[in-house]
Amino acid sequence: MNAADTAFVLISAALVMFMTPGLALFYGGMVRSKNVLATIMQSFILLGLVSIIWAVCGYSLAFGTDQGGIIGSLEYLFLNGVGMEAGPFSETIPHLAFMIFQCMFAVITPALITGAFAERMKFGGFLVFTTLWILVVYAPMAHWVWGKGWMAEMGALDFAGGAVVHMSSAAAALAATVVMGKRKGHGSTAFIPHNLPMTVLGAGILWFGWFGFNAGSALAADGFAANAFVTTHMAAAAAALAWILMEKLHSGKATTLGAASGAVAGLVAITPAAGYVTVMPAIIIGLGGGVFCFLGVLLKGKLGYDDSLDVVGVHGVGGTWGAIATGLFASINKTTGLFYGNPSQLWIQLASVAATWAFCFIASLILFKLVDATVGLRANAEEQDRGMDLSEHNETAYQA
């Protein structure tokens, strides 16, 4: 046990917790004003819902003793045996600190999905879906990658959640657009963000919190943490620039929403790589994140599906690129990627990418269909016209 590492991981957990309200604002600013509360709520309430699921059984499923590479044991049900002493995943911090740090990841991941079905999701169906998704998709994914499951065994590298957090939520987002269809008015109405300063504030909080997310994933206040901190920052910086450069080329002007989106794209892209690459490759990963995610968002317009806030374009494209780039650029922390003489790492990364997308998409699709057929998912046209804030929550965000 080491007090410095404990302090570092606890503060990091607080930073990651803060990302969820940050995401709520990031998304909330992008919807129309009649839907802002419902959008915020879908992130905020997960701090409640997922945390309790995590304490009851989620943590145990993800980080209990490995059962055949597939899932964790039930030994930590109700956090039984998760105490003030070090646990199996880190010798220098209390087991509780590791558990709560991981809890914050479990909270924000399903919150990311909500961008896809914003402005048309019913609250009840959302709660049921998320509960199932944490148990059926997230906990296994976390186990496979970080809980000594089969992906970890295979040697897949995912420092802070390119697969567990970003690809998984993007695959669920894609499934959501398939099951739920488009918002009323899609194609004819302009869906213009109602409050961009709110979105930029959200992006600022996300960037701030991401230092906890990525550097905290070192689980120690050491050189690796410092390296992950720097790669995180520089990738975000590079991606913000890359995105607005793409905008300049594409439509003549850089936008504030573009800068904020680019920063998030860069943060997504570096997430799997942050602890395995050095700074200059991180900048390249960031540049790629900015360019590819911008193109991914444009593609949506071409393909015509309604991923309201671009979960697939940003988290799907960015997470995938980051996972592949880790296979290219890994060079520190006992890893090596293709460019450092280890082509097999790239194949492992590609396999983990394919497996993650396939599993998460199919499982999410089934869960969405299931909830749609039982509790119901989609608000009807009249509810969408009134806005989800009034229809689902009896509230109005703003009064003159």
Place this chain on the structure above:
Amino acid sequence: MNAADTAFVLISAALVMFMTPGLALFYGGMVRSKNVLATIMQSFILLGLVSIIWAVCGYSLAFGTDQGGIIGSLEYLFLNGVGMEAGPFSETIPHLAFMIFQCMFAVITPALITGAFAERMKFGGFLVFTTLWILVVYAPMAHWVWGKGWMAEMGALDFAGGAVVHMSSAAAALAATVVMGKRKGHGSTAFIPHNLPMTVLGAGILWFGWFGFNAGSALAADGFAANAFVTTHMAAAAAALAWILMEKLHSGKATTLGAASGAVAGLVAITPAAGYVTVMPAIIIGLGGGVFCFLGVLLKGKLGYDDSLDVVGVHGVGGTWGAIATGLFASINKTTGLFYGNPSQLWIQLASVAATWAFCFIASLILFKLVDATVGLRANAEEQDRGMDLSEHNETAYQA
């Protein structure tokens, strides 16, 4: 002295400082737009006013050498003798770090009260009242509980401020409603929150900062801090869920304001217990916090007093429940409560609850009366119509 503990407490102090602007937004979003600045100001300016009082004499009154169980000595007047070496309250951190961590508590406590008289308090009277209240109510309370005063001697448990922070401010809030009466239009006009995203942002900042508040109160980056961190988070999570469940039962829909209010209620409830209970009891405390505070807020409607933003319903009910629950569930950190075989702890807790309410209510009542009779407290009807922002500060919050 220990650098890790110092880092942890300093960062925690920063987190607690950030709660005050967070509270400003939490409250500010709930008032009408013509009163938002005045409401924000009443929190923000306390970062100025109370900090200076704290440096001049507040800290000494609270944490100077105990004088008969009642008050601290004047030895630390102007922070004389409070330096870079460890002080009497912690061996591992600089005395200055302990002092400033405590300062942040002194700042936010009177800021909590402001919710009770929002939309009708004059700024001058507010400043005078708060100055007196810190010296006459807060400093003694802090001394009794944390400064080796009589409540500590009696064995009352209050980890991070159920009595010192929440009950004390709620008792003052109740006194305020008695002395100041209702807002103009109470009962006929709808007092609807003008900006709920602002309130949710405030709640997010409060939740984030509360990790500093509660885990930081361990004054060391150890297993107890990790435990307090986790109990804090889980209680907030449980209370957010409990509150919206109550709403669903009561009026058919969960609300965003309910989720935010519930989270705060849970944070309040766990505050006295955070370092003395394990995680599952913390979840129960959180659930209780959500349910009881929701009912407490409803009660206001029945009783008809005008506690504008529910300081009594949330901080009074939540703080009291938390103090009692500490007497029920305490089990770690050398404490035991009723459910762990020590009924006497419950009696001690009940005694401290009664004493806190009685002392803080009566003392606050006298102070309010005094200020009312001299400087004046209440804005008149015309000033309330124009809004406190214009009447008291010559400002308008928003321009189209």
Place this chain on the structure above:
Amino acid sequence: MNAADTAFVLISAALVMFMTPGLALFYGGMVRSKNVLATIMQSFILLGLVSIIWAVCGYSLAFGTDQGGIIGSLEYLFLNGVGMEAGPFSETIPHLAFMIFQCMFAVITPALITGAFAERMKFGGFLVFTTLWILVVYAPMAHWVWGKGWMAEMGALDFAGGAVVHMSSAAAALAATVVMGKRKGHGSTAFIPHNLPMTVLGAGILWFGWFGFNAGSALAADGFAANAFVTTHMAAAAAALAWILMEKLHSGKATTLGAASGAVAGLVAITPAAGYVTVMPAIIIGLGGGVFCFLGVLLKGKLGYDDSLDVVGVHGVGGTWGAIATGLFASINKTTGLFYGNPSQLWIQLASVAATWAFCFIASLILFKLVDATVGLRANAEEQDRGMDLSEHNETAYQA
């Protein structure tokens, strides 16, 4: 290497990073709603632009081996040689941690300048100017003061950036007003802040982040850090009070914008002194900061130049006062000022003040003229009428 110091500096770097979005809101709330995004963008994008410049060559120019007192060597180009081990500027933290902490300072400094030309600056010219300014003004200044350059050799004290950050940006701001002239409508139209809660939120984030800025500048989690933390807080507190007291005397009412402005003025004033003075002198420095900066802002009205958001009045006046006050009150950390028997320190401080203003003003003036003559700086009257958000970014901040 020391894990506690590493944790402290990394978290401090995250806090300083958060100041830039905070500044974006602080400034963004003060402009008219048609210019809020452009204003926010000018801060936010510097997280991208300056970070990359810093990694490529800025850090090396500032902190490479000293070349004749003037500039750093190119040894750290592309962060070559900046790794996980300790570097030359601190033995207890990774070189990368020191680099990224410094990076955050380089980001926010040019963001401060943007207040001067808000509501009329073209985005392209802004990017070019800032790139040049970092290389020509900021990197040398940082080198002279913190990189073992001539000002350090001379014995000038600047704990966390009174000269490097505040005077330098204020001098550039002054140059901007000279080159760019006034906004359309200056003198006839009322330029009233469009969203003061946004500004207060920004001030809250700045205050919070400033603990990283000043206490983090100790580069260790020790008593000096605790002292800097406390002096920072108390100076901000005192200045907020001083500013609203001046307002009360000047126009009869304290304002929320005044409290926020005062807090920032106090934070600016204590920045050069934070690690060299004790708490009571810090309060005096804060009081002076509040009073002098308030007068500095009033002076603008008299002199008639158009420093839109008072960069000179707040950062110029506050930074200068702080630098001088350091020469008066320095007493710890192996320093002594005039009031502690060392008059020569005051002369050194005055010399460094004069040199900083002269160098930064002239260099900035040349850069502005250069960019004006080539890329162009100033939006024309029609663009200003439409607002910079639409003219420069094709965006609108708010939709009903």
Place this chain on the structure above:
Amino acid sequence: MKKVEIITRTFKLDDIKAALSEIGIKGMTVSEVKGFGRQGGHKEVYRGAEYQVDFVVKVKIEVVVEDARVADVIAAASKAARTGQVGDGKIFVLPVEEVVRIRTGETGDAAV
């Protein structure tokens, strides 16, 4: 048919609405306006600079009614809105030549 436009203090809206309901008015349209008049404005101060803000926020209520009810509407609204202080506002009556209810296509008195 006439359109009665009532421009008055915002916080009187509920009272006026109630008064008009009482005399059987079933519909009205309300907007927020800024009024300049004898009432004068107020001072605002930002960083020491004082601004005189001339306008006062007012509410405008538009009610279209049959000619015969105009006097009743004026009487009810005046009574509800009056405080006796400068700034109580004005009532304007304008002629309306045609009224259509979009839903049914009804016109004239049947449409209001």
Place this chain on the structure above:
Amino acid sequence: MKKVEIITRTFKLDDIKAALSEIGIKGMTVSEVKGFGRQGGHKEVYRGAEYQVDFVVKVKIEVVVEDARVADVIAAASKAARTGQVGDGKIFVLPVEEVVRIRTGETGDAAV
């Protein structure tokens, strides 16, 4: 000249604008209003307290046209705005005695 005032659902604005364009209307002025009428409002709940909000947000479209075109405007706007549900709103026609185009000083039919 007449002023045609159309008060209807906000999300119909684009359709109405298109319908009016089609019949050659080149200008109009739009504002956001709150409507009270048969449509009723909705319930809002804040911390357990229920509020009945009576008004519905509506859009008001003002078009000044030559007398001869009034019928066309009413027909086009009615068609575009109609949903058949309560709350489709009203069209009011008011006489206009003079029209001036500020830019040129033109008046009458030439000015709209």
Place this chain on the structure above:
Amino acid sequence: MKKVEIITRTFKLDDIKAALSEIGIKGMTVSEVKGFGRQGGHKEVYRGAEYQVDFVVKVKIEVVVEDARVADVIAAASKAARTGQVGDGKIFVLPVEEVVRIRTGETGDAAV
């Protein structure tokens, strides 16, 4: 009595107010509107998707005056509002049949 409605650029409000004050107008009511007309709108871009925004934010000034002063009001407002560019806006004059000052109950010319 007539109601003069002036729809023009927002940043001209102060000038028009001054011009009307100068000719002795003591009251007016102002609202924010969106105008569609020849002036055209602008392009906005959000995450690569371009939106054509057709409307322009305009200000609407309503002044009720005695018949005799209408010409003066039009002249003064036109002069103050004119830039000569498309989008300067319109002035409409509508008949007003009655005016009431709520505070005093005065009607007609005495009420404005």
